[in-house]
Amino acid sequence: MHSLERRQAIIVLDFGSQYSRLITRRIRECRVYSELVPANTTLAQLKQKSHLDIKGFVLSGGPSSVYDEGAPICDPEILHSGLPILGICYGMHLLALQLNGHVAPASGSREYGPATIEVSAEAANDPQIFRIFEGIKVSPEQTEHLDQVPQWSLRLPVWMSHGDSVDVLPEGFKVLACTESNPMAVIAHPRGLVGFQFHPEVAHTPQGKEMLYNFLFRICECEPGWTSSSVIDETVALIREQVGSERVICALSGGVDSAVAALLIHRAIGDQLICVFVDTGCMRAGEREQVVDTFASHFHIPLVVVDARQRFLSRLANVVDPEQKRKIIGEEFIRVFEQEASKLEEEHGPIPFLAQGTLYPDVIESTSHDTASTARRIKTHHNVGGLPEEMVFKLVEPLRTLFKDEVREVGLVLGLPEEWVWRHPFPGPGLAIRIIGAVDEGKLETLRAADKIVVEEIRNAGVYRELGQAFAVLTPLQSVGVMGDFRTYANVLAVRAVTTGDFMTADWARLSPNLLARISNRVVNEVPGVNRVVYDITSKPPATIEWE
Template identity: 50%
Template sequence: MTQATHEHILIIDFGSQVTQLIARRVREAGVYCEVHPYNRAQAVLDAGFDPKAIILSGGPASVCDAGSPRAPQAVFELGVPILAICYGQQTLATQLGGVVESGHAAEFGRADVEILAPSALFDGVWEIGGRYPVWMSHGDRVTQLPDGFSVKATSENAPFAVATDEARRFYTVMFHPEVVHTPDGSKLIHNFVRKIAGLRGDWTMAAFREEAIERIRAQVGTSKVICGLSGGVDSSVAAVLIHEAIGDQLTCVYVDHGLMRAGESDQVVSLFRDHYNIPLIHADESARFLGALAGVSDPETKRKTIGKLFIDVFEEKARMVGGAGFLAQGTLYPDVIESVSFDGGPSVTIKSHHNVGGRPERM
């Protein structure tokens, strides 16, 4: 089964630092999903991405500000279920005729929601009259619901903590069900994707592995690939996966920058050369890195310096290999989130990790 044949969900990203956790919860429910920034979502739909449901993420902006992000109006007319989280709830309410206001009590942290009425969203999870812990993070709040919506749960500072239009299958929450601080959040997302949207749950990590190998082979063809290898989990998984796809067309480059723990470099080289039998270049560049960092005290400058040097070394080794058409790397997703918004989205940079935000401008 190819990626295209999986039932799938579109997650529209408004810049939340935890949008990828939404994707993780959806995938844990066995459902394939893709995250796209709000300003590219319409193009994704126009290109033929046919979601069985849509999730609107949180975000740092205020819907009360001029020019703040909005979902494509078309998503409300597709006839598919929508789950709107935090900022997603606010923009949905605004776009469908409700009212959102600033100046009310902001919340960041734990809150308790009280269940007032039944909803398919928390069927089998929460009971009417019960109080349940959730995680809030918002400055604005909905003060008037759009037509067709009713309140299902409230909290002390969120009178519309859960508001739904059950007929249209639109479900909005002021809290963040994707984070572990909302203990039942994953169950709510599971309800949405499996019960409300009715998706089969036919996506697995085994399927991902097979499809990733197929895509790598198709993309690379007969070219060679240079993989930046650190010995950590992320780059190691990427290297092994690529090697399964294209064999010795892959050459790993391990850059020894002089900042590793004692003996680690020998372990990395031995593992990949002797155990995995992957072609490996061990580039001892410790003097180069330590020299460039000498006297540098600003952490952001250090990270960008390291990022530039890594790319310089990879390009040099690519010329040695000859015919390398691709540079591969494996990156822990929190590094991407902290460094730069996902695929051009609106999230705010926290710090530049060397292999993401620390890369040269041309990349």
């Protein structure tokens, strides 16, 4: 780390908001690196991140009231660090309360949903506190009634979600904006402290990204240096520093994440890398052939293919619980790699490192309450929480701080074929967690055939790139049907398609009825054992994208 240039960063303290990850994403979209940390992280702990040049902080929203017993607070040293701070919703309340202002609990000014803030003309004449709104244009409809309220210079639509409200300002703060029911919707201090009662990170605040831009560049004085090229250069340097002259084996799954991880590591250490593709028997149609062709033929990276189908299927026999499936698959992956490394050591010498395509959302969703004061573990990702406690490898995870779209950008720069870069994500446990209930070879063949049809028809309809994920799920339900005048009693197949920007939230895709009809018709006619197709219309939250 000491040989690397320090990276400018904005630290987001997570107080439990459903939008905390989105704040991090929005900052990175402005080409500034942002890191999400637990609410109880101290300034002293952050200073140990010697590779980061911290330029400011964001205090996220959260479900608590600042007056709740055990409500999370911010390390006072952060508030008095002299660095800019943006408090959002609960974060604004903390900022005010901990700096000796006052918050009115569950006051009459509670607001949920759309609102309009009116920015003070007096505030506009104070350049030190007005920087957060500088350069933001007002649309004609927003100026329609300004002649009736001349004391205000801007009217901006925002998204609110709060019960408590600030009612007494801390010393040195001024009010920048109000709403009809909240006289302190935006507050600011000349030294770069800003409080928003609304959420600038959501799409329902149209000019929210411009406000975040102003915080980053006009208040924190960041530089837009978080680019694909900078990510590649820094990651390559980190890999070289971690690995040295040792060898690494990389788990290839067929997805973009492991592929980009392999390309980054190969750029860093060349032939010290050996890629291993494990055929678990839970792969999609044509997966094995595509991996071999791309890596062995296109990139000329050493590749070992391990046929472990029977091994995985025997371990998964009669296992119904999805968490147990993930843990079994995670452990078997490691054991297979340990065995393969042992074989390869005879030819190449010791191989102490295992590389994985772990992403930032994987890490966040697998975080337990023990490691983050406000995060809750949603599910175990097989390559994060599913790893066995005892293993001989040290992990190399070059994508651990990246979101999916950032990985794709890096992949394109590295020369990964577009078809692979834009391939929909595929979970590490594969089709095993798209079969609800116990997994066996017959169910896998059924699901593999149905999933191939779903993807083919979506590609043929020209909407594949518009979707975040699209796949089939084999349910344990059976239903009565009629085929050729005969009664059938066969499986129900679910189709899942979602749109998403960051995979932290997702909405179900409004596929055309004609497309759904083609998928259904082909599946029931071409896939034995399926006589009914249903479409999943649940968003994330409350559901996850995968069914298990």
